[in-house]
Amino acid sequence: MKTALTFLAVAAVFLAPRPSAAQSVATPESPAGPIAIQASDGELSSEVRLLVVGGDGMSNRLRFDAAAQEYRRAADVARREGHLASGTTWKAATAYFYDGNLAAAAGVLDQLANEAALVGDLQVEALSIYYSAWLNGKAGRKTQSAARAERLEGLLRSRYMPVAVRDALNSWLANAKAVAVGAGN
Numbered sequence: 001m002k003t004a005l006t007f008l009a010v011a012a013v014f015l016a017p018r019p020s021a022a023q024s025v026a027t028p029e030s031p032a033g034p035i036a037i038q039a040s041d042g043e044l045s046s047e048v049r050l051l052v053v054g055g056d057g058m059s060n061r062l063r064f065d066a067a068a069q070e071y072r073r074a075a076d077v078a079r080r081e082g083h084l085a086s087g088t089t090w091k092a093a094t095a096y097f098y099d100g101n102l103a104a105a106a107g108v109l110d111q112l113a114n115e116a117a118l119v120g121d122l123q124v125e126a127l128s129i130y131y132s133a134w135l136n137g138k139a140g141r142k143t144q145s146a147a148r149a150e151r152l153e154g155l156l157r158s159r160y161m162p163v164a165v166r167d168a169l170n171s172w173l174a175n176a177k178a179v180a181v182g183a184g185n
Contacts, residue, residue, distance in 0.1 A: 035168055037112070037127050039087025043078045048088060051077060055091060064099035068092045072108070084115060086124045093131065102139035106132045110148075123165050126155050130169055149173070 044052070055070035071092035075085035089112040096105035113128035133148030153173070156166050 035127060035165070037086050037090035037124055037131075040078075040084040040121070040124075042081075043083040043085060043087055045078070045081055045083075048074045048078050048081070052088060052091065055095065059095055059098075064095045065101070068095035068099065068101075068104070071095055075108075079115075084119055084121060084124065086112060086116065086121070089128075093135075097135065102135045103141070106135040106139070106141075106144070109135070122155065122158060122161050126152060126161060126165055126169060129155065130172070 051070055051074035055067040055074065058064075058067035058070060071088050075088040075092060078085040078088055089108050093105040093108045093112075096102070096108065109128045109132040113125050113132065116122075116125035116128060129148050129152045133145050133152060136142075136145035136148060152169065155161065156169055156173075
């Protein structure tokens with residue numbers, strides 16, 4: 001319950017106004033800014049890029065639901081080609097976020113976390129879990145948020161976790177817990 005309150009407090013702190021088409025996802029930030037999930041090696045084949053360009057065009061016209069669908073199609077192609085669909089899935093989650101569909105955004109990130117776990121990409125797995133927890137908290141889904149936070153805390157104990165990602169996520173989690181404790185007073 002305490003972890004769920006943590007993410008609810010984080011959501012309250014980081015509420016963002018409706019974005020313009022040029023802005024990136026409004027997420028908790030480290031001093032260097034949010035850590036976006038990057039495309040995996042080989043993910044952006046010509047077919048995938050074509051679909052991403054189509055999604056970007058829809059996003060630029062503020063048609064975020066249609067953009068998310070196009071990014072999901074791009075992710076499906078990347079998967080069929082044998083790649084972790086990290087960058088395209090991040091774009092889909094971002095589009096769902098801007099469309100106000102936080103559950104769908106969290107859902108695609110949960111799928112990405114599971115796929116990243118299967119191929120051993122700890123950075124993508126950890127970031128996906130964190131953002132899913134944050135989105136679930138923002139959506140008022142306390143149980144889902146707490147479950148993701150618990151999974152993330154276990155994953156961050158891995159000695160194979162990239163140090164920069166571990167430090168950033170531990171910092172975000174510590175700040176979130178401090179806000180939750182302050183909110184509980």
